[in-house]
Amino acid sequence: MIALARHGLNLAAGLALLFMLAPLLLVVVFSFGSSDVMTFPIPGLTVDWYRKLFARTEFWGALRSTAIVSLSVALAATVIGSMAAVVISRMRPKPAAASTLLFGLPMMMPPLVLALALLSAFAVAGVKLSLLTVILAHLTFTMPFVILIVAARLRDFDYTVLDSARDLGASPLTTFLTVTFPIIRPTLLGAALMSMALSLDDFVITFFMLGGGNTLPTLVWGMLRTGLDPSINALGTLILAFTLGTSAIALWLTRFRG
């Protein structure tokens, strides 16, 4: 009876796993399938959809915009978030929890709400929409992740090594550059990659903040609306490779386990 229940649970978990992974696997598989109708069995393998995608001029523009946005977001969120994490990690438990919650608010907001509030505020402040507004908007929901990850790492930080460095005559800057930074570098890199993955994957906020042109997700949106062209699979696979690649490395670097 108990064994039966356990098998039932495992089966349910397996199905749930399939349910999460299947759509992603199918996109990858069909991006290499030679038929333009997406059905099994696949008649043959091809890289034509990638060739077709790379032949589009708007693909390269979108790739460029995505690179600019995600790299700027990763850099800005990591620098600003880590600076805040230094202060938060030194607070007493209660104010630290309150600060984390306060800074975490944008992370809990549905993207549509964040996008529309920013759109209205930028409109009234007379800020023109551009890649910069996309970057600023992405900063709001990526920064909380950086604060969470870096503050967690700094709480376990052994501050006596800093005292040793200072006792040996190192200036605060030298101490930071030669001791603190090398120790927390994997965490910072992980946090940066995580913000990059989040920025790369965002469609809703980007869509409202982008004045003109495209990023990779808005290009997918455009292609989705003009019909089911299989080169979307190729583009989808590329986006997946970027986001999964960066987040996998990030998870490994930060040893983030839920």
Added chain:
Amino acid sequence: MMGLALDRRNLLLLPALLVLLLLFLGPMAYFFVASFFKVSLFNLVPTWNLGNYQKVAGEYGLPIAYTMGISALIALIATVLGYIVAHVIWRNPGRWGAFLLGATLLTLFGGYLVKIFAWKTILGREGIINNTLLALGLADQPVEILLYSPFAVVLVLVSYLLPFTILPLYGALRAIEPTTLDAARDLGASPARMLWDAILPRCIPAMLTAFSLSFLVSAGDYVTPRLVGGTRSLMMGNFIESQFGLRMNIPLGAAMTYSTMVTSLAIIIVVWLVLRAALRPK
């Protein structure tokens, strides 16, 4: 003792505070204030009135009710399924558990639009399910209900949200001390009793996190209903979004947004009270 405000180190917090204030709290506050304004000839007129909220109550009662209902269903399914997966990961520290956890973490950040698109190709009239059914002779004609229906919205959003519910629940399960379970077992509790009296009550905060997150994401989504929901299953997100295209009626859109958020918050509080009453630690 050094005062907190005097410590120069606290200046490091300043940039993050500016981001929070200028790019989040400020815009959210302005958005709220604007919900009491009027629009005339595409311009905001700052005259205080409740007209937008009256309009929301009069015209959008049904869409809000539908959005709340379907979001609650999605959040419920995602939380229950998420719990099952988290429980299996927790009870299987070996390869199977590690594999499940790894797959969950990987699907967490990848491809929101890509996933919706993939489901479209799976469920569509000429999609994988229908073509397979036809090829196997299990159906004479394509099953239309799969795509462009509330069913498709629920399916796609649950699939997208599962990783987000599994992780907090797994975190809560992992934090349970083994001695608690040993004590319950030694006292003769059956596995079902242990689950109900010892394990689940310790997951209440995580359950609430999982439910709230999936509920809020669903209630604020407009892409999924637009792409797989069809014209009959438009949600509040779609109506809100449509106020911001050419129309640019910020006040009405803001009133719709805040009405939806307040209703969502009320539902989350009710769920919290129900969970707390149903699952008392023993």
